[in-house]
Amino acid sequence: MANGSLITDELRKLIGVTLETIVFKVEEGAIQRYAQAIGDPNPLFNDPDFARKTKYGRLFAPPGFTGWPVKAGRLSERLLGSLAKAGAPSRLLDGGIEFEFIEPIGADDVLTATTKIANMTERETRLGKTMFTTLETTFVNQKGEVALKSRSTFILF
Amino acid sequence: MAKQIYYEDVEVGTEVTPLAKIATTRMLVQWAGASGDFNPLHYDEDFAKAMGVGAPIVHGALKRAWLGHLMTDWIGEQGKLKKLSCQYRGMDYPRKMKTMDEPRDGETWWCKGKVTKKYEEGGEHLVECEIWVENGKGEKTTPGSALGALPTRSAK
Numbered sequence: 034m035a036n037g038s039l040i041t042d043e044l045r046k047l048i049g050v051t052l053e054t055i056v057f058k059v060e061e062g063a064i065q066r067y068a069q070a071i072g073d074p075n076p077l078f079n080d081p082d083f084a085r086k087t088k089y090g091r092l093f094a095p096p097g098f099t100g101w102p103v104k105a106g107r108l109s110e111r112l113l114g115s116l117a118k119a120g121a122p123s124r125l126l127d128g129g130i131e132f133e134f135i136e137p138i139g140a141d142d143v144l145t146a147t148t149k150i151a152n153m154t155e156r157e158t159r160l161g162k163t164m165f166t167t168l169e170t171t172f173v174n175q176k177g178e179v180a181l182k183s184r185s186t187f188i189l190f
Numbered sequence: 191m192a193k194q195i196y197y198e199d200v201e202v203g204t205e206v207t208p209l210a211k212i213a214t215t216r217m218l219v220q221w222a223g224a225s226g227d228f229n230p231l232h233y234d235e236d237f238a239k240a241m242g243v244g245a246p247i248v249h250g251a252l253k254r255a256w257l258g259h260l261m262t263d264w265i266g267e268q269g270k271l272k273k274l275s276c277q278y279r280g281m282d283y284p285r286k287m288k289t290m291d292e293p294r295d296g297e298t299w300w301c302k303g304k305v306t307k308k309y310e311e312g313g314e315h316l317v318e319c320e321i322w323v324e325n326g327k328g329e330k331t332t333p334g335s336a337l338g339a340l341p342t343r344s345a346k
Contacts, residue, residue: 063224070224071252072211073259077267087267096258096271102226103251124241126231127250129277129334134270160242186277190242 039155039164039189043119051149052112052168055104061092061140063101071095081140092140097132099144099172099181108168108187112148121189122164128186136180143175151184160190194266197308197315197340206303206319209260213248213284214293221252243281250278253299253323253332260301260321261336268341272316276334282325297326303336314339 061081068078076083077093084092097103108116108125117123138144152167165186172181218232227249230237238246254276261271285296303321310316316339323332 066224067255070217070220071255071259072217073255073262075259075262077262095255096262096274097251097255101224104226107227125229126241126243127278129250129275130254131273131275133273 037162039120039122039162040153041120044116044121044153047116047119047150048153049149049151051147052115053109054145054147056143056145057100059094059098059100059138059140059142059144064092064094064098064140067098067101068095084139089137089139094138094140094142096134097130097183099138099146100142107185108166116166116189121166122162124160124190126160126188126190128165128188130183130185133182134180135182136174136178138172138174138180142180144180145173147171147173158188158190160188162190164189194268195264195340197317197342198344200305200308200317200340202305202307204305206260206264206305206321209256209263209301211256211299211301211323212293212296213252213282213299215246215284215286216291216293218246218248218252218284221249221255225249225251227251245283248282248284250332253278253282254334256299256301256323257321257332257334257336260303261319261338264303265338265340270339271336272339273337274321274334275336276321276323276332278332280325280329280331282323282331299326300324306335315342316340 078095081092148170151169155164167186170183174180232246285293288294303319306320307318319336321334321336322330324330
């Protein structure tokens, strides 16, 4: 590696490694509060009686909502800590996300989310020397179906 | 919700019905609570300055959720959102509050999109869209894309 690379050998070893698996329940009230925070009055996300009569059969979660707190696929303090220990910069910005919605996610679902580091790159940006870390998370529901996949990019500088 | 849109109603270039949003300091607090993202970058002036962004910024994930709202409204109850992605390219700064629940004057954000491709695959009628959030100056701070399946008028 060139001198001054942000991606140390220690960090490089983390690529492809599963960082954490978490299990959580999608609560009805959490879905409603999330929809309200977005300002989305869609009855699918707000009105359980309405939602029960639809094909979803239960309060449906707005795209990307996977239960409170939304932590799977996020760079939690713990994950950030393990990156920092391996030499990563400590300042963090959210870079973006890709979702693939496979099965509906709704109230009372129990999701198991597994997150791994998919990639690390670096380049010079207006923030200075900047590292881009991509996390891949797979969400499996209580029936064993893959319900959602996400790829999120975090900017460390 | 708006009336249901069908695959037959859509062509390449068709506009996704735009959605206006106003980010406020109050909304950011509400979003922090609802999402569980308590990063002080979004409510602490000094911390935001130290992070090099000048002042508290709108959560990228909130803008992404707005784009989700744009798409689920447009494809309707019978549509299915299959993919959504976006990049947080530009910083957005919330309006401050004038009263408990009224923002000061300032910028309005628009979530917008247009159809870039329509095709059938695996028995589904799919539309690809370019989507984005633009700020009050018309700059796309959050560009992205979406893939949705729409119902057809002549169900096969």
